[in-house]
Amino acid sequence: MKITHVKVRLFEYPMPKTFYPTWQPLPTTAARIHLVEVHTDEGIVGIGSGGVPVRWEIAGLFLMGQDPFNLEQHVANLRSMAFFVGRPWPVEVALWDIIGKATGQPIYRLLGGGSDRLKAYASTGELRDTAARVDSAQQIVSEGFKALKLRFHSPDVRDDLKTLAAVRKAVGDGIDIMVDANWGWRIAPDRQPHRWDLRTAIYAAQAMEEHGVYWLEEPLDAYDYDGLAELRRHLTTLRLAGGELNRGPEEIQTYLEKGCFDVYQPDCTFIGGISTVRKIAAMVQAAGKVFTPHTWTNGIGFVANLHCAAAAERVPYIEFPYDPPHWNPEDRDFIFAEPLRIDSEGFVRLPQKPGLGIELDEEKLKRYEQADTSRLI
Numbered sequence: 001m002k003i004t005h006v007k008v009r010l011f012e013y014p015m016p017k018t019f020y021p022t023w024q025p026l027p028t029t030a031a032r033i034h035l036v037e038v039h040t041d042e043g044i045v046g047i048g049s050g051g052v053p054v055r056w057e058i059a060g061l062f063l064m065g066q067d068p069f070n071l072e073q074h075v076a077n078l079r080s081m082a083f084f085v086g087r088p089w090p091v092e093v094a095l096w097d098i099i100g101k102a103t104g105q106p107i108y109r110l111l112g113g114g115s116d117r118l119k120a121y122a123s124t125g126e127l128r129d130t131a132a133r134v135d136s137a138q139q140i141v142s143e144g145f146k147a148l149k150l151r152f153h154s155p156d157v158r159d160d161l162k163t164l165a166a167v168r169k170a171v172g173d174g175i176d177i178m179v180d181a182n183w184g185w186r187i188a189p190d191r192q193p194h195r196w197d198l199r200t201a202i203y204a205a206q207a208m209e210e211h212g213v214y215w216l217e218e219p220l221d222a223y224d225y226d227g228l229a230e231l232r233r234h235l236t237t238l239r240l241a242g243g244e245l246n247r248g249p250e251e252i253q254t255y256l257e258k259g260c261f262d263v264y265q266p267d268c269t270f271i272g273g274i275s276t277v278r279k280i281a282a283m284v285q286a287a288g289k290v291f292t293p294h295t296w297t298n299g300i301g302f303v304a305n306l307h308c309a310a311a312a313e314r315v316p317y318i319e320f321p322y323d324p325p326h327w328n329p330e331d332r333d334f335i336f337a338e339p340l341r342i343d344s345e346g347f348v349r350l351p352q353k354p355g356l357g358i359e360l361d362e363e364k365l366k367r368y369e370q371a372d373t374s375r376l377i
């Protein structure tokens with residue numbers, strides 16, 4: 001089998017309700033999926049998405065005429081491309097999709113994976129006041145989720161801690177609560193002037209221990225290795241999590257050496273594709289730490305990371321991007337024939353079709369495709 005060409009398409013879905021993310025300056029009025037297609041001479045087309053949309057089609061320059069199974073060589077070339085034009089890792093996901101389709105197996109099984117379902121946590125992401133956040137937490141739990149993640153975003157962390165206390169009271173002790181401070185990378189510096197210093201992070205983290213929080217994510221800058229390690233030394237029950245947007249395994253290795261995190265969240269669409277994440281998962285597990293990937297980009301990025309998680313050991317939860325009523329599976333997976341949902345026990349089931357196992361809806365593809373693929377926001 002030979003690769004013939006690489007193509008990028010853009011799909012845009014007007015959100016029924018505007019979504020106001022905690023981590024970026026602009027409200028989301030439309031969901032977007034930049035889809036990369038890798039075409040082959042046997043008619044198999046692999047798809048990928050997620051990460052940061054850049055000129056993924058440039059990967060065609062060195063993939064054309066190549067065997068998609070030569071993954072390590074392609075990863076090395078894509079790593080070189082990442083240096084010049086940004087991270088192309090959804091292209092690598094598309095190569096795995098081809099391999100799965102050619103062999104008739106879902107990707108997680110090719111990776112050696114044993115779990116055909118993973119326990120989901122509802123990953124919320126919107127600016128809400130305490131009352132609205134309590135309502136949403138109650139809805140999420142009533143739907144069967146066994147865990148949910150809150151985003152801290154207030155100028156005064158004590159306001160967020162009050163919301164945490166109210167949510168804990170509302171959902172009880174049987175539900176795991178994660179907290180994401182989102183200070184690893186500042187995407188909206190104008191809206192995020194009050195970055196935590198180490199003392200604020202220690203204060204907030206110790207308060208979270210009293211509320212039985214399962215993990216605290218990105219409390220400090222992603223490259224403040226010593227600060228993260230120092231914070232972790234102050235904690236007894238609270239786990240520290242991070243690593244979602246890092247660029248490569250060497251950064252994860254530094255976290256491990258310095259003792260920065262308990263939970264590692266590399267996203268295959270940002271850090272080096274599925275091939276790289278499986279190696280990182282092995283590093284993390286060998287160090288006795290937990291691997292569970294970041295998944296919040298779009299539905300295809302979510303599914304790619306879901307396969308990585310299902311192939312790994314001891315994954316406690318998978319991130320399920322969901323913040324009703326403004327961010328729903330229909331918004332996240334708007335070009336899918338069927339959006340992914342949790343089952344009645346709070347688990348998300350792995351797609352069983354070959355490759356990523358995503359069936360796209362031809363009618364939705366026609367309806368939402370844009371002629372100009374360069375639009376980012």
Ligand SMILES: [Mg+2]
Pocket residue numbers: 180182217218244294
């Ligand atoms: Mg996060």
